Amino acid sequence: MTIYKGNFVWTSSPKQFESLEQGYVIVDDKGVISHVGTHIPPGYENAPVVELCSGAGEYVIPAMNDLHVHAPQYRNQGMALDLELLPWLNTYTFPEESKFSDPDYAQSIYSRFVYNLWKNGTMRAAVFATIHPEATKLLATLFDRAGMGAYIGLVGMDRNCPQELRNEANTIEAQIIDLIHHTKSMPLVSTIVTPRFVPACTPTMLSIMGKVAQEHHLPVQSHLSENKSEIAWVAQLEPESPSYAHVYDKYGLMSDSSTIMAHCCYSQGEELQLLRQRHVMIIHCPTSNVNLGSGIAPVRQFIDQGIRVALGSDVSGGHQLSMFRVIQYAIQMSKLKWAFTDKQMPYLTLSEAFHAATKVGGSLFGKVGSFEPGYAFDALVIDDSALSGWDKQYSPLQRVERCVYLADDRQIVRRYCQGREIPEPQI
Numbered sequence: 001m002t003i004y005k006g007n008f009v010w011t012s013s014p015k016q017f018e019s020l021e022q023g024y025v026i027v028d029d030k031g032v033i034s035h036v037g038t039h040i041p042p043g044y045e046n047a048p049v050v051e052l053c054s055g056a057g058e059y060v061i062p063a064m065n066d067l068h069v070h071a072p073q074y075r076n077q078g079m080a081l082d083l084e085l086l087p088w089l090n091t092y093t094f095p096e097e098s099k100f101s102d103p104d105y106a107q108s109i110y111s112r113f114v115y116n117l118w119k120n121g122t123m124r125a126a127v128f129a130t131i132h133p134e135a136t137k138l139l140a141t142l143f144d145r146a147g148m149g150a151y152i153g154l155v156g157m158d159r160n161c162p163q164e165l166r167n168e169a170n171t172i173e174a175q176i177i178d179l180i181h182h183t184k185s186m187p188l189v190s191t192i193v194t195p196r197f198v199p200a201c202t203p204t205m206l207s208i209m210g211k212v213a214q215e216h217h218l219p220v221q222s223h224l225s226e227n228k229s230e231i232a233w234v235a236q237l238e239p240e241s242p243s244y245a246h247v248y249d250k251y252g253l254m255s256d257s258s259t260i261m262a263h264c265c266y267s268q269g270e271e272l273q274l275l276r277q278r279h280v281m282i283i284h285c286p287t288s289n290v291n292l293g294s295g296i297a298p299v300r301q302f303i304d305q306g307i308r309v310a311l312g313s314d315v316s317g318g319h320q321l322s323m324f325r326v327i328q329y330a331i332q333m334s335k336l337k338w339a340f341t342d343k344q345m346p347y348l349t350l351s352e353a354f355h356a357a358t359k360v361g362g363s364l365f366g367k368v369g370s371f372e373p374g375y376a377f378d379a380l381v382i383d384d385s386a387l388s389g390w391d392k393q394y395s396p397l398q399r400v401e402r403c404v405y406l407a408d409d410r411q412i413v414r415r416y417c418q419g420r421e422i423p424e425p426q427i
């Protein structure tokens with residue numbers, strides 16, 4: 001059990017921030033919060049207290065959760081953004097991903113990737129690897145060694161992609177089961193079923209992956225309705241399906257409320273209804289959507305219809321691993337949609353976007369992303385003395401706003417995941 005003292009700011013609900021100045025958070029031996037309050041409760045008076053905010057500019061926020069990111073695209077981060085999705089995949093992304101057949105190459109890129117997630121304050125992520133089982137297991141090991149949380153996906157793809165990036169529908173089941181065994185002893189890392197997207201997966205591949213997800217009670221991640229050419233292609237490949245999402249549903253990939261779908265820029269009507277019925281979580285990736293010219297997802301509509309929306313960096317379609325920047329883009333893109341299309345639909349607020357990156361994204365991992373009893377203590381200590389701390393007039397909310405718009409990794413001074421302080425990973 002540990003008692004932390006500090007200035008805590010978080011969002012229990014999307015509507016507003018909550019803050020506790022010079023308050024106490026008690027964390028049990030499993031890393032779970034048992035008490036949040038202004039005083040130390042009776043019985044704990046003599047326990048040692050860890051002071052998280054000794055400096056004038058320090059406060060504590062929940063750690064970030066990145067729910068859509070491609071580890072093997074890390075080397076392409078911040079470049080090769082001059083094409084739309086489908087030519088971008090063929091020209092830049094598939095050639096880079098094919099290099100992960102080499103475990104040494106995977107080690108060199110994946111260790112940098114995990115290091116930089118840590119650096120940017122992302123303590124948990126849902127990650128696409130590649131088709132390569134050894135490199136994918138290595139990625140899981142790197143997260144586990146770092147003490148960070150992850151769902152790791154061995155990617156299934158067996159059509160419309162280069163030969164060297166195809167795996168076989170009849171071997172994917174055994175490979176996923178091998179990954180499940182590999183991650184079994186890892187407390188914060190597990191397996192997620194990961195068909196790349198409908199154009200790259202034959203019906204056989206999709207149905208086997210759906211069967212594995214159901215038999216092993218695994219969550220599923222994929223891409224959905226990101227780009228208009230992609231959607232037209234899916235309609236051609238699967239003419240009987242009333243929508244793109246129905247293809248995943250038909251193969252059992254959206255069945256037990258733990259499916260996350262990235263993008264959904266053009267999800268509407270029947271497709272949106274299906275996502276709602278199946279309790280699918282939409283992962284909004286605003287940096288990627290603007291970089292690849294995909295579109296602006298109607299996030300307000302999703303939220304108003306009761307669909308959960310979390311955020312993803314989608315590196316390397318997205319150029320930033322920092323979830324502060326992803327929150328910022330989510331708000332800015334939402335304002336553009338409001339200004340250019342429908343002023344009846346209010347744009348995202350800061351607390352809504354922050355809540356998406358913390359508590360909504362965290363819900364994939366259990367009770368994660370908030371400072372409430374029962375939640376894992378995942379936290380970042382921010383030292384904003386260079387940004388706001390010099391001005392005592394700033395409120396806690398104003399300081400968090402400046403953090404989202406102005407801070408980078410230099411302002412993150414300590415990181416916690418499941419109650420443990422996470423040291424700098426070794427590359």
Ligand SMILES: [Zn+2]
Pocket residue numbers: 068070223262314317
């Ligand atoms: Zn993606």
